[in-house]
Amino acid sequence: MIGVGNFKAADCSGVGRRSFLKTAAAIPFTLGSSNQVMEAAQAAQKSGKVKSVILLWLWGGPSHIDTFDPKPDAPMEYRGPFGTIPTKTPGMHFTELMPLMASRSDKYTMIRSMVTTSNDHPTAGTIGLTGFNENAGPVQPNFGSIIAKDQVSTEALPSFFYVGRGIPRDLPRRIEGYGGGTLGKAYDPFLVRADEHGEVSIPQLDLLKGITPKRIQDRQRLLQQLDNAERRLESAGIDEWHRTHQSAYGLLADSKARQAFDLTQESEKVRSRYGQTTFGQGCLLARRLAEARVPYIQVNWSEYVETFSPNCDFGWDTHIFNFELLQDRHCPILDRAYSALIDDLSDRGMLDDTLLIAMGEFGRTPKISNRAAREHHKDCYFSIWAGGGIEPGRVIGESDAKAEHPITRPITPLQVGTTIAELCGIGARKRAEMKVLDGGSVIHELI
């Protein structure tokens, strides 16, 4: 069922999902100058250039020591209450909170030596999504905006999607690096959301009253309605209307594009594998968008970082109830949704040309706080990489005995973005031409 604005369009018809698949246009693959970059590019070419990126943005700062980098031999005030379990990767253990992901570690590679430069959520969020501090000058583009500028989505679908409730934020403010930045607002993400039942809505169209599912089949009438709505909104001074809703027009007018949003086309078995949660169904929606060859899909765990605050949607910012919420809520949801997604991508043969990354903006203090929880920790966290030419089943980087700092080469968000770009065929020369990711290097260990 598709919810568009203020209604649910359950009866949309059109071309089937398989027929919606298109082969992305071949884009020259520009190589960088270093050997590592050359090797990376060759590896990516060998397995097929990345056609879609799915970033699972674990907003709020997930605890690395309680999930993917446990330290059972650390002192009591560090190690936390959870036991550890082996994974399929030799020598790598997770906490017992992630059993499904542990049993699939041969499908992805774990980086345990991520670092960033800020302990402030919006600032670190911008760094995590753009590679740069928002205060260092003009806000740089989100990694997705860079990909969107280089790669045009097929059909009417936008090239850069946010799947989630809204632009990531904390209570005081939203992040600056959510969208196009220096590339312009034309490369901002297009927001869609799936609720726990898999009903997809497009918040930008909430103002379009009176459009029924029947009318949506009549393209001429739809466009007339939309034009009328645009005039009304422009006269009301909503100047962003035209830009941000052009894509929405296309979605509504193009039945094939709408198919990507219709999770009811999935079997109950597939839908249930992801779990009846907003994040789980968001991951399923991301897979459908990747299948429709949308170049970049960012699935936001939550809109707010705050984990246990009124009107906030349970982010990973576990200043209180860290252990309780990880155990009861966050980890079971992530463990299930990630495992379903990577299984699904693998089963459909999509992992070769789909890059799947999961990470947050920082980790959490390994030393347990006075509130029996953990605070922000920029000096060590994780990212998880799968598909897109990444050699799976490995651990890259290592943290110290208390998970406080990397003892191997630190890996930065700028390197994350550069690696994503490289794997998507945006080599050093093209990045320079686009004036993006300046100074970034590829994480050559990944490839």
Place this chain on the structure above:
Amino acid sequence: MSLSKFVFIAVSLGLYGHAEEERITYDGSNKRDPIFIAQGKKLIYCLDEKDDLIRAVSLDLSDPESEPVPLFDDDRSHQTELAYSPDERFVSFSECVSNLTGKLVIRDLGANKDAIIDHSGRGAYRTPVFTVDGKRVIYAFAEKGPMQLWSVDLEGKDKIQLTETEGLTHWPSFTPNGEHMVFANSRENNYEIYIRDIEVGEERRLTENRIMDIRPRVSPDGSKICFVSTRDGNYEIYVMNIDGSDVVRITDNEERDDFPSWHPDGNRIVYVSERDGQKDIFLVDIPKPVKVTVR
């Protein structure tokens, strides 16, 4: 053959009868903390009402057509882990009242009045339970690091710290005579279940696994403890004797079974089970040992 020996054999051979179960909810939304009140005629649990709100609801089990209704008018704060006094005049629960700030509510339902508990820190209150005489509330709170158990009277006064130990301490539960308190603590690297003789102060460890044993609850007759363990690969419900012996696995589902609580009759356990990605509440019989002849 003595009963204890018979039970041992039955457990060793896996000879417990099939556990009959009844499904209570069908909506599949995220749920937690089911408990019975009103002699088992009402079920209280916490439900994800929206993607940003956990709300306590009540389900009238005497009416098959009934729907869950909010327990309280407040629709802005998360409400979890409810416990009722033996006479059900008081209810206590953990509530989120502002950014990263929780509160332990002790509500006099008769007088419609809340007690105020004074702690330093930002309010990481968890797992309240009433003492057997109904005169005090025991709860977990982290004031200076480790999560410890505390006790207050029904007005939130006369605060006493009950535990002073390493690790996190949660889920207190009392035997019906009030002589023993069962709880879980993580000082041995992961959550294990302990029992304390309240008069003497001695503690004894009841479980020993390399992974978690959590949420112990003493049965109404005081003879057994239900709890959750991941010892068999995922979250399942177990029952053991009050001394830790004779552990019986009650559930066997591929997905998560959690948040067990006893039915007042002591023969059944209500719990949240995730099946096909949906979380609903089930009521399961405690299986009886199957009589076998050992030659």
